[in-house]
Amino acid sequence: xxxxxxxxxxxxxxVVVRLSWWEALVARRRAVRVxxxxxxxxxxxxxxxxxxxxxxxxxxxxxxxxxxxEREHPWGRDFxxxxxxxxxxxxxxxxxxxxVRLAVSVPDAGAAARALRRHLGADxxxxxxx
Numbered sequence: 001x002x003x004x005x006x007x008x009x010x011x012x013x014x015v016v017v018r019l020s021w022w023e024a025l026v027a028r029r030r031a032v033r034v035x036x037x038x039x040x041x042x043x044x045x046x047x048x049x050x051x052x053x054x055x056x057x058x059x060x061x062x063x064x065x066x067x068x069x070e071r072e073h074p075w076g077r078d079f080x081x082x083x084x085x086x087x088x089x090x091x092x093x094x095x096x097x098x099x100v101r102l103a104v105s106v107p108d109a110g111a112a113a114r115a116l117r118r119h120l121g122a123d124x125x126x127x128x129x130x
Contacts, residue, residue, distance in 0.1 A: 002081040002104050004089055004112050006036060006119045013119060015039060015091060017104050019068070023081055026060045027069045032079050034097050041092040042116050044109045051088040051103035052080055076100035089113050 003018045013036035024030045045051040052067060057077070059069010066083045078101040082088050087109035091102040106112045 001083065001086075001107065004091075004102075004104050004106055004116070006116065008036075013037075015102070015116065017079065017081060017102055019081060023068045027079075027081070028058060032099070032102065034091075034093060034099065034102065036119060038093045038095060038097045039091055039116070039120060040094045042113050042120070043090045043092075044113050045088045045090050045103070046109075048082045048084055048086060048088050048105060051082060051090050052078070053101075054078060070099075078103060081105065089116070091116070 001020055002023055005016050005018065006013055007016050008014045014033050015036055017032040019027060019030060052071060054071040054073030057070050057072045061067035064084055068081045071078045071080055076096040077099050079099045080103040082103055083105040086105035088103050088105050089109045089112050093100055
């Protein structure tokens with residue numbers, strides 16, 4: 001299962017989505033990195049399928065099980081690593097860097113979202129979304 005962490009010094013923090021080996025194989029990348037300063041909002045979506053929008057371009061989706069990869073829609077591209085039955089942390093970004101949204105299933109989505117918000121509060125970079 002993917003992990004969502006913040007790395008780097010206070011001056012240059014980065015939100016990193018680290019993928020498991022099979023997710024990396026399917027998505028054709030090991031991790032996704034976006035500057036913390038580009039985070040606009042963070043929320044938790046209990047229904048994994050509601051976090052997804054658009055159509056798959058890179059990666060793979062299995063109906064009712066999981067979706068990993070990039071999805072394209074009129075506003076840009078999203079990166080998703082979601083699993084059925086697992087809540088999703090949704091990170092909306094200010095500018096396409098290269099994604100508009102990150103949607104990641106993590107075991108404790110509430111705790112992960114609170115941790116990201118703490119980092120944002122320290123930097124004063126974003127507003128909250130639920």
